[in-house]
Amino acid sequence: MSEQRQCPVGATPERSDRPPHHAVAGIGAGPANLSLAALGEKVVPGGVHLYERRPAPAWHPGQLSEGSKLQTSWVKDLVTLVDPTNRLSFLNYLVSSGRLYSFFNAQYAEIPRLEFARYLAWAAGELGTIHCSTPVECVSYADDGSGGGRFVLSGPEGVVATADHVVLGLGTRPRVPACFEDLQGARGLVLAERLQTRLSGAAVLPYQPALVVGGGQTGAECVLMLIRHGFRDVRWIGRRNWFAPMDDSPSANDFFRPTYLRFFHGLPEEVRRRYVAQQQLTSDGISLATLQEVYQLNYETYLREGRHPVMLLPGRDVVRASRRDGQIALWCERDWGGRERHAAPLVVLATGREPAGLPLAPGLAALMESDESGRPLLEADYSVRWKNAERNRLYLQNRSRIGHGIADPNLSLLAVRSATILNSVLERTAYVVRDEHVSTAWA
Structure with a gap:
């Protein structure tokens, strides 16, 4: 069954004022794209602009009940695994809020989910590139006919923005x-x-x-x-x-390492499917x-x-x-x-x-390679295989458990995935992902 969400029929009218153009735009301001924007602040000209349909970024707003805890270490925040000096780290959030000592003295084995939600809201507020109450209902592509092109992001009232590269981080339903x-x-x-x-x-x-x-x-x-x-x-x-x-054992946590991710992505599909099924309880x-x-x-x-x-x-x-x-x-x-x-x-x-539907225009979707279920095929850098990928890239976050392993929809590798996407966009190593001391030989 295809994950594509039907775009409005017909051409979307241009606004009278010229919409902004971004090097990188993201649809959705959940943890995945917030990580991208936090790391992109340093390396992408103009920053990574995120468009969010809700009045404010939110993370599982109905599941922040008393006692609910995060299942992932707070060290695996938006940035720390690849850029521990980043101003949008969880540790800096605690210092900025004045709660650092109270937090440590509470001796949490697992931090409250409410705390992590507030951290995400703080990071979104620190970034100047989050556009709330701005739904994007359709992503299309405009070819200029001379070897160039751009993605067009449209909402109910017309074109919202254009971008060289787009990252979809739409979350789940x-x-x-x-x-x-x-x-x-x-x-x-x-x-x-x-x-x-x-x-x-x-x-x-x-x-x-x-x-x-x-x-x-x-x-x-x-x-x-x-x-x-x-x-x-x-x-x-x-x-x-x-x-x-x-299963939170050391051997289970090996599946949430960049080195294992690279190994996993190179396996035959039938082996990847079997491994994901066997590793279910690690996530x-x-x-x-x-x-x-x-x-x-x-x-x-x-x-x-x-x-x-x-x-x-x-x-x-x-x-x-x-x-x-x-x-x-x-x-x-x-x-x-x-x-x-x-x-x-x-x-x-x-x-x-399950993943939310993708707001892809039929013309854009027709230029993509899909699997037998109609899902877009992704490269190792999370980019979609499509006709114009060499000049304009479309990336999908949290959509590749079979391609990238059990950790893909998990918070554990947020920063690693964002660094991979940014390195791909910039066509250089803006962030080094280091995972060298591994005592497990998978192959």
């Missing part, structure tokens, strides 16, 4: 399983990112059941949110036959501390109230859902055979995320 599609918008069905808003100020009948679908980190955080809000009959459904902790598992908190709350609540507030239901795949009499009923196929039914007035979907 919630993945809704097919069996829930007809229930979208139904009362009682809530996406994980909207649960906090839904619960705010809502009265709770403690033993009113609630179902959480999704056995990953987000599902675990939703379970904790419900318990803290007073729910005492939470049923947590996951497809795996156990609620799996994330998509539940933080051990989060899993322990669920079990400890379950135990302690039992001591006080004589009842476990959470029933864990692993090995179940939801295959059917319907709404009736004020409740949503789910039918689950079990790993070991048979089906079972669960019903509740509140069902939370924590079923993962």
Whole structure:
């Protein structure tokens, strides 16, 4: 299935005033493109300009609940892995905010997600190249007929800007399983990112059941949110036959190194697909501390109230859902055979995320090479293979797990990926990525 998002039909009218032209423009101001802009500030003439549809950059705004932690070290911020002296490092953010000593004295093993979100907002505010409330709905290409060209970025009111090179960092959207599609918008069905808003100020009948679908980190955080809000009959459904902790061992973290990335990119596709499947829990598992908190709350609540507030239901795949009499009923196929039914007035979907659609004009998309699923093929430097790539490059962030490994959509290599893209744009080594002391021989 193609990831392309349909652009408006017809030509986009030019504004009366000439739109700005940039050497490098980015669509989206999430962590990936903020890293690009932070590192590009020093080396790209005029800086990297980012266009963001929202009023302000935001990162998982509905998932910053009490106790939610980052699964990646704060050292792996926007810049530090390739440019530790950069003014937009997390450490400089702490110094600038006056919270450095308080932060260190709190002795976080994993920092609050809220802190990282505030760091990103601070970095965006420090940069003078973020254009908020400026949606880009279509990226097209204008060839000047004499061996040159430019990308044209258009929004609802016409052309927003033009650029020599464009980087798409559009993030993700919630993945809704097919069996829930007809229930979208139904009362009682809530996406994980909207649960906090839904619960705010809502009265709770403690033993009113609630179902959480999704056995990953987000599902675990939703379970904790419900318990803290007073729910005492939470049923947590996951497809795996156990609620799996994330593998944060030294050997697992080898997959998040530049040296491994280079090795991985050179493997045959069938091997890459197999490795990504095998390495899933190095990225998509539940933080051990989060899993322990669920079990400890379950135990302690039992001591006080004589009842476990959470029933864990692993090995179940939801295959059917319907709404009736004020409740949503789910039918689950079990790993070991048979089906079972669960019903509740509140069902939370924590079923993962998928890439947002690409705002590519049909004429531009037609000039690109795609795989059998319609996804653009990417080079090692994250650039799209297309007709005019030698003079104007289009880059995709967070779109190449099979091409670039399990770390691709992860925060761990933000700065490394940005440095790779900037080196490619500038056709020189503006940033050196060093990873020389490796004791593992993959090949």
